[in-house]
Each structure stands twice: as C-alpha cells, then as structure tokens.
Amino acid sequence: MKKFNSLLDAARFAATISENWHFANSDETYIKDTLLTLAKTSDGEDPIDEDSFYLVSLSGAIGLCPDGEDIDWLFLVGPDDEDLPSTYTESRELNFCPKCGYPIASGANFCDECGEHLF
Template sequence: MERFNTMLEAAEYAATLCNSWSFAYSNTEVYDSAKLLVSAQMSDEENPVDEDSFYVVSPSGTIGLCQDGEEIDWLFLSNCAVDEDLPATLSSASQQIKFCPNCGSGVVPGARFCAGCGTKLS
C-alpha cells in the first residue's frame, strides 16, 4: 500500500495501476483517468488534508483517505479489481499486502499473476 500527501499524487499513481474507478458513495458515477485527476486536483485545492492525514493506494489502484493514521476511508474504488478485499485499517493492510517475488510490486490478494511483470504467483 502506497502513501501520498495529496489526492493528486495518489490519483497519478493509481492511474498507473488502473483506468477506471467508481466513487465509493455513488455506484453510478464512473471516473476515467482524466476525470479522476481533475477531481483530485480540485479536492486538494478546495479541501486539503491536515498534516496528520494522508492518502493510500491499494495494489489495484483503489484510493483511500487515512485521517487518524489507522482507519481507511475508501473513496475511489478500482474497477480493475472489483472483488479486492480492502483493509479497514492500516495495521490490517500491512498484514494483507503481498509482493511479487520477481519484481517486488504489490499484488492483489488472490491474484494468480503479477500485474507488474506477469510472473505466475503461488
């Protein structure tokens, strides 16, 4: 799980992992990379997070906000891995994330192949 100080940084990274997201609180609105980046920039300008808060991006590109250093509020859900098991807290996230033995990329739990290099996972 990667950490970022701004929503725009998180969105830029997530856009390298996926190309479509749904807003967590509205299953009808779909965001492509361009729309996500514009929304992230506006969010940073209008509602910057406090210094104790940060954004996290899951291995599939789902974006969440962590305001207390522990609980994660998932905001933009990756449409690339709709069945991703998202952790509710940072401590459970650190136990849940797996890494590719070949390239070191984070892999989605249950994935059979690494999205970064294509290595078969066991």
C-alpha cells in the same frame, strides 16, 4: 499500499495501475482525466491535514486515512476491492526497533541495542 500526502499524487500513481474507478458511495465512474481533475480540485479546496494521508491499493483503489488508522476508501476499481482493509497498519517487516529505533537485521528475535523482544 503506498502513502501520499495529496489526492493528486495518489491519483497519478493510481492511474499507473488502473484506468477506471467508481466512487465508493455512488455509481459515478471516473477515468484518468476526470479523476485527476477532481483530485486537483479536492486538493485545492479541501487539503488534508498533517495526520492524514491517502493510500493507493495494489489494485489502484484510492483511500483516505484521516487519522493514520482508519481507511475510508473513496475510489474503487473492481469487485475485489470489497476485501480492502478498513484500517491501516505499517508494514510489519521490522526494520527498526520499536523501542529504541535501532536498525534490526531481518529475523532477529532481540534488539542488539536495547534487548527489546521482537516479534
């Protein structure tokens, strides 16, 4: 999933994946033009705060993550979107030590810098 700081950026990216969306809480459907227009309006009238971000799934569905954890899927693409996760987790590919932030070679079991055990 990709993160975006505005709905318009998320919508633009989603439009490279899908052509149609339906609103999660109603039967309203959107095509690229109506989605982008709505996104512009939403960003202008109701911008999200710094802790929030939008997400775009692999299928092109758009969700809002208001607290960095729970995902509120707003625009869905197809029936498969029922399997979308309800919480956001950063990629588990450990690139940096979670304790000291030292860069870590993939597959390492311990941090070279501080000795933190890595999973």
